[in-house]
Amino acid sequence: MLGNKEVTWFPSYGAEIRGGTANCTVIVSDELIGSPIVTNPDILIVMNEASLKKFQARLRQKGLLIFDSSLIKDPELRTDIEIVGVPATEISHSFGNAKSANMVLLGAFIAKTGLLEKNYVFDALESTVPDRKKKSIGVNKNALIEGMKFIEDKKG
Numbered sequence: 001m002l003g004n005k006e007v008t009w010f011p012s013y014g015a016e017i018r019g020g021t022a023n024c025t026v027i028v029s030d031e032l033i034g035s036p037i038v039t040n041p042d043i044l045i046v047m048n049e050a051s052l053k054k055f056q057a058r059l060r061q062k063g064l065l066i067f068d069s070s071l072i073k074d075p076e077l078r079t080d081i082e083i084v085g086v087p088a089t090e091i092s093h094s095f096g097n098a099k100s101a102n103m104v105l106l107g108a109f110i111a112k113t114g115l116l117e118k119n120y121v122f123d124a125l126e127s128t129v130p131d132r133k134k135k136s137i138g139v140n141k142n143a144l145i146e147g148m149k150f151i152e153d154k155k156g
Contacts, residue, residue, distance in 0.1 A: 002120040003120045005029060005030060006027075006031075006032055007033075008026070008036040010025040010036035012025075014025065021055070025038045028115060039058065040059065041058065041062040041063065042059075042064065042074065043065075045073065045105050046066070047101065060078045064081065064112070064113070065078075065084065066105055068087070068092065068101060069085030070090040071089055072085075074115060084108065084112060087150075088101040088104035088105045088108070100139055103147065104143045105124055106144060107147020107151075108147040108148070108150055110144070110148055112151050117128070121144060123135050125140055
């Protein structure tokens with residue numbers, strides 16, 4: 001929204017959040033969004049093997065799959081999609097916060113797609129994180145940067 005885009009966010013965090021395949025659909029568009037429901041996403045970011053098994057088939061042909069290769073070691077992957085494995089949990093462990101693996105993957109997404117600007121994401125963190133969790137902002141920014149660096153290092 002900070003970049004003048006239309007945005008929807010549709011989480012599914014029921015009992016699954018305690019160990020199953022919780023998921024969240026995010027749509028970012030230049031145009032009005034008619035529905036938050038996405039049957040076949042263009043991009044899929046996966047943090048565990050159960051989610052990969054459940055959601056990979058929904059990714060559209062020639063879509064982009066970004067997954068945590070620290071946790072998903074020998075996945076069965078489709079051949080009609082672009083695949084980017086990011087050792088997100090390993091990277092987040094390297095700076096002492098395994099809980100930031102999701103932010104490493106977001107950084108990889110930013111660097112790979114260019115669909116979001118880093119500064120807008122940083123600004124969003126600053127403006128949406130509650131005061132009691134402000135100390136996590138620095139860790140999350142670092143995780144984003146490390147995820148971006150991982151992709152940029154692969155390119156170069």
